[in-house]
Amino acid sequence: MRLVRLGEPVSAVGNDLRAALVACGTGRALLGGVGVLGGRPAGSAGQVDAVLVLPRAVLVVVGVDLPEPVRALRAPLDAPWNLDGTPLPTQAGGPHPAAAARTLTAEIQSRLNRLPGTVPPVRTLIAVGPFVERVEQAPGDRDAGVRVFHPSPATVLGAARELADHPAPCQPADARRVLDLLFPPGSGLAAGMTDLAGLTEEDLAREGFGSDATTTGTTSTGRSEVGPTGTTREPPPSSGPHRPTTGRTRLTWQGWAAAVVGVGVLAAGGVVLALSGSDQDVNADQPESSAGENTAEYREVAADSGTGCADNAFGDVRTWLREHDCSTLSRGLLDLSVNGRAVGVSLAVATFADEDTAGAFQDLVESPGRGGVDDLLRDGHEWPTGPDDFHGAAFVTSREGAEVRIAQAVWSEGGADPQDATLQAAARNALRVNLR
Numbered sequence: 070m071r072l073v074r075l076g077e078p079v080s081a082v083g084n085d086l087r088a089a090l091v092a093c094g095t096g097r098a099l100l101g102g103v104g105v106l107g108g109r110p111a112g113s114a115g116q117v118d119a120v121l122v123l124p125r126a127v128l129v130v131v132g133v134d135l136p137e138p139v140r141a142l143r144a145p146l147d148a149p150w151n152l153d154g155t156p157l158p159t160q161a162g163g164p165h166p167a168a169a170a171r172t173l174t175a176e177i178q179s180r181l182n183r184l185p186g187t188v189p190p191v192r193t194l195i196a197v198g199p200f201v202e203r204v205e206q207a208p209g210d211r212d213a214g215v216r217v218f219h220p221s222p223a224t225v226l227g228a229a230r231e232l233a234d235h236p237a238p239c240q241p242a243d244a245r246r247v248l249d250l251l252f253p254p255g256s257g258l259a260a261g262m263t264d265l266a267g268l269t270e271e272d273l274a275r276e277g278f279g280s281d282a283t284t285t286g287t288t289s290t291g292r293s294e295v296g297p298t299g300t301t302r303e304p305p306p307s308s309g310p311h312r313p314t315t316g317r318t319r320l321t322w323q324g325w326a327a328a329v330v331g332v333g334v335l336a337a338g339g340v341v342l343a344l345s346g347s348d349q350d351v352n353a354d355q356p357e358s359s360a361g362e363n364t365a366e367y368r369e370v371a372a373d374s375g376t377g378c379a380d381n382a383f384g385d386v387r388t389w390l391r392e393h394d395c396s397t398l399s400r401g402l403l404d405l406s407v408n409g410r411a412v413g414v415s416l417a418v419a420t421f422a423d424e425d426t427a428g429a430f431q432d433l434v435e436s437p438g439r440g441g442v443d444d445l446l447r448d449g450h451e452w453p454t455g456p457d458d459f460h461g462a463a464f465v466t467s468r469e470g471a472e473v474r475i476a477q478a479v480w481s482e483g484g485a486d487p488q489d490a491t492l493q494a495a496a497r498n499a500l501r502v503n504l505r
Contacts, residue, residue: 070100071276073265075257076107076116080132082198083107083118086220090119093222100229101277103248103268108257111250113176115169118196120177122247123189123229124238124277125385129177130194131170138200144217146171146210167215170195180250186243192232196220202484205457208449223461223487234384234440241270244278360407360494364502367403367414371450372504374399378419381448384440386433393426395419401504402445402452404481405495411481412492413456414499415444420472427471434475435466442475454481461485463492467500474500 070093078084093100102123109116121128135142136158143151146167150157157166170193178191192214197204201219214232218224239247245268252265273279375381378398379390403414419442421427434441444459446452462477462485478496479485485492 070102070104070121071095071268071272072104072106073261073268074106075252075261075265076109078107078132079116079118080196080198081134082132082196082220085198086118086130086132086196086225089220089222089225090121093225096275100226103244103265103273103276105248105252105257105265106261108252108261110173110177110180111253111256112180113173115173117173120251121194121229122244122251123233124244124279125235126189126229126233127177127181127191127247128194128229128232129170129174129191130196131173132196132198133166133170135197135199135201140202141205142197142201142203142217143205144195144197144210145207146213146215167193167195167217171215177251181247184243184246184250186246187235187237187239188243188247189233189235189239190214192216194218194228194232203457208447218460221461223485227460230441231383236385236388239278241273241278244273245270360405360412360491360498362494362498364498367405367499367502369502369505370402370404370452370455371445372399372401373445373448373450374504378442381443382440383443386430386440386442388440389430389433393421393430395421395430398442399504400442400445401502402450402455403499403502404455405478405499407491407495410483411454412495413452413459413479413481414495415446415459415462415475415477416499416502416504417442417444417475418472418504419475422471424468424471427468427473431466431468431473434473444477456481456485459485461487463487463489463496465493465496465500476500 070090072090078087087106090104102121105120105122107116107118110120117129118132119130121130135152139152141153150166174191174193181188181191193216195215195217197217197219204217204219206217216228216232218228248265254262256262374397376397378395379387381398382390397420399418401416403416405412405414419430421430446458456479459477459479462479464477464487467474476496476499478492478499480492
């Protein structure tokens, strides 16, 4: 992602947001797009902490500073917020914490609707801080395209993966029109405006604009895949078959994202974080944890199976599956205890007509911002003793022939960290579990 600073953070948590975005690096390997930091979008009543113009969505980010760190934030859009069981004290007689963000989103969507070409949907991100361990949102609020989150590289990438779901990516010229409309001359700091105006269509193409994820059964998604060690593997050429990955387990971009923080440094003037490239395949380093090594330790909490995947997917993955659907899909929720601490695991097993189609599907679900397969919690299954969701989960996939397995692991209490060695091992070993 190319970052352009037009103003200072509007909220204190805006500093955390900027650090998370810097850690995502330039280019489209992790996130892509253009992140405009600060400033006032044209025609809008208020300032923003950021507007993230992505190839498949525009994300409006507004920060909300809470009075203190909290373990659990309940954040409905139509009712008072609740901090660790106590109503948010600043809410009495004042506007709803989400009101400003939703108003700005509606204003920006209204302006973008006047543009020709591909106009991506506008979604809302509400960054909360100084720290929130867990955010609880109603499914209906999430379906409305709103995410409340404490900013980190993992949560930013997770939100982008879910919300950047427009079926057609913006072309570089479309992105240029969006940026010019929202941030005309005078919208922010002079140096930032110069940087923004200087972005060429070639620069925008390097950030993923114009990259089409539509694939056939013999090609991958057209986006680079980032391995756990930071190298980049380009997808196979469209003229040949998909390279076999039989028996290979791949730790995907979610796990790498957290590692990026170790090399991203936020300075007053901003930084550019470069990702080195390589054409070689990369195997995930085995985490130093034996969590779930004995698959008998996993307890199946819920399971579901049927034919076809498209109705149980979201984003570009769903669009792709409408033309290349799987023959069977099994999904399950698994419980695992590691040193007395509960781990929640989601497992999905999809079978396709042939290996090439399965390989293309595996590439697609591993790509940031392309969607995925719904876990059973997302489908509404209740798990009172399990996690609330799988956001920021350790995420791995494997393929054996025409079968693709997808596993995600989070702590049932205490959130998730895609770089957590225990969660990585729990997800990786869950790939060997046979659902009933």
